[in-house]
Amino acid sequence: MRVCDDDTMQDALPDYVQGRCADETAAVVRAHLASCAACAEEAELIAHAGEVIARATPSIATTRILAAVDAARASARPATPAPASTVIRTRRWWASRPIMAAAASILVVVSLSVPTRRGTPAGTNPEVALERSMGADAPGRATTAPGAVTSVDLAGGLATLSSAQLEALLSELDALEGTVRAEPATIALPLIDTPELL
Amino acid sequence: MGDTTGITSETTDAALITRWLAGDQRAASALVDRHATSVARFVVSLGERDRTEELVQDTFVRAFRAIGTFRSDSLFRTWLFTIAKRVVLDHRQSERRRREVVELQDDHVVTSYDALDGVIGDERMQQVRVAMQGLTPLQREVFTLRVTEGLPYEEIAQVLGSSAGACRVHYHNAVKAIKERVTDASV
Ligand SMILES: [Zn+2]
Numbered sequence: 001m002r003v004c005d006d007d008t009m010q011d012a013l014p015d016y017v018q019g020r021c022a023d024e025t026a027a028v029v030r031a032h033l034a035s036c037a038a039c040a041e042e043a044e045l046i047a048h049a050g051e052v053i054a055r056a057t058p059s060i061a062t063t064r065i066l067a068a069v070d071a072a073r074a075s076a077r078p079a080t081p082a083p084a085s086t087v088i089r090t091r092r093w094w095a096s097r098p099i100m101a102a103a104a105s106i107l108v109v110v111s112l113s114v115p116t117r118r119g120t121p122a123g124t125n126p127e128v129a130l131e132r133s134m135g136a137d138a139p140g141r142a143t144t145a146p147g148a149v150t151s152v153d154l155a156g157g158l159a160t161l162s163s164a165q166l167e168a169l170l171s172e173l174d175a176l177e178g179t180v181r182a183e184p185a186t187i188a189l190p191l192i193d194t195p196e197l198l
Numbered sequence: 199m200g201d202t203t204g205i206t207s208e209t210t211d212a213a214l215i216t217r218w219l220a221g222d223q224r225a226a227s228a229l230v231d232r233h234a235t236s237v238a239r240f241v242v243s244l245g246e247r248d249r250t251e252e253l254v255q256d257t258f259v260r261a262f263r264a265i266g267t268f269r270s271d272s273l274f275r276t277w278l279f280t281i282a283k284r285v286v287l288d289h290r291q292s293e294r295r296r297r298e299v300v301e302l303q304d305d306h307v308v309t310s311y312d313a314l315d316g317v318i319g320d321e322r323m324q325q326v327r328v329a330m331q332g333l334t335p336l337q338r339e340v341f342t343l344r345v346t347e348g349l350p351y352e353e354i355a356q357v358l359g360s361s362a363g364a365c366r367v368h369y370h371n372a373v374k375a376i377k378e379r380v381t382d383a384s385v
Contacts, residue, residue, distance in 0.1 A: 001381050010370070014345045045376055046345055048326040053346050056311045057242045058250050060234045065255045066227055072259045 002038035009039055017046045211274035215265055230258055233275050236347050237282050243342035244286045245335065247311075253289065257282040272356070276349065279357040283339075322380075329379035337372035344369050 004010060009032045015021045016029040033040045205214065205228050217225035234254055241253045261268075261281050268277055311327050333341065339358060343349045344365075351362035351369070358365065 020348050048323045052327045057239045060238045062230045065258050068255045069262045
C-alpha cells in the first residue's frame, strides 16, 4: 500500500473530492495528486465511498417531514413563545382530543358550579375570584354560559362528544374569564426547554 | 404570518429559523429541503437504513420543537446531526425495552450498505462498499460526516461527543482500513 507523509494534502482530500475546496486550494491539491500515487488512490477511494453512501441513502419525502413538523407544532407549545401569537399557539397546543376532553371536564364542573355558589358569601374559597370576575367583567355570560354550554348535549358525558363538539364547548368556556385558571396545572408546564428533548 | 417571500439559497439557516418562529411555513420547508438528505445519509451511516425516513422525520420534529434551545453560534446542520444521533439511540433503547433484545452492537450496524450488494456494477466501487462494511460504527460515522457532509473535525467532535483530534484519527484509520481491504481484494 502506497503512503504519503503530507498530512495537509490528506486532510484536504475529502473536501477536494466533493468539490468543496476554494479554487486556489483545489489547484494545489490537483498538482499534488499528479505527483503522488498514494493520494491519487486515496482520492479515488474517497470518491467511491461517497458514492456508496449516497446510493445507499433512500430518498426522503420532505412533504411528509413537513407534515409531521406541522402536526407536532400544532400539538406542542413552541420553544420560544412569541408574545404576539401566544394566545393562538396556546389554543392550538391543547387542542388534542384527550386534552380537550380533560380540560372540558374541569371547565364544565367549574362553570356549572359557579351559579350555585352565587348566593354564598365571598370567603377564602379560590373560586370566588373566578365568580367575581365573571360577574364583574361578563355579567351576561355569567348567567348564559351554562345554558350555552348545554347546547352541546352532555347526556352521554364528554367521552361521547366529537372533536367539533368539544371545540365548540371549549370555545364557549374559553370566552369566560377565569378559564385559564381552571386549566390543569400540568398542561401549562413548558414542554420545550427540557434537557431530555435533546 | 411573516413575510413569505425572498427565501433564496443565500438565506442563512439562522434567518430561516427566525422566519419560521414568526410563522413563515416556507422557512421550515426550506430548512427541511436543505438538510434532509444530509441527515438521511448520516442516519444510514448509523446503520439505520431500513427506517431512515422515520428517523429523519423524528429528527426534524424534535429539532423544530426544541428550536428555542438552538444556539445560533453553532451550525444548524451540525445541531441536526446531534439530534439525529440522539433520536437513533432513543429508538434503539425503546426497541430494546420493547423487545427485550440485547443491545444493538456492531453486527447490527455493519449492514448499512448491504442493500447495495449486487446493485453496484462497478467492481472497484463494490470493493469499496465491502471495505466500508468492515469499519467500526464510529469510523463510519466520522467518515460520513467528514466526506459527504464536509464537517470539520471540531464539528464532528460535537456531534459524536468526542474530541477533534480523536475524530481525525478515526477518519484516517477509516481511510487506511478501506485502502487496505481494497488492496487485499485487488491482489
Ligand atoms: Zn500525497
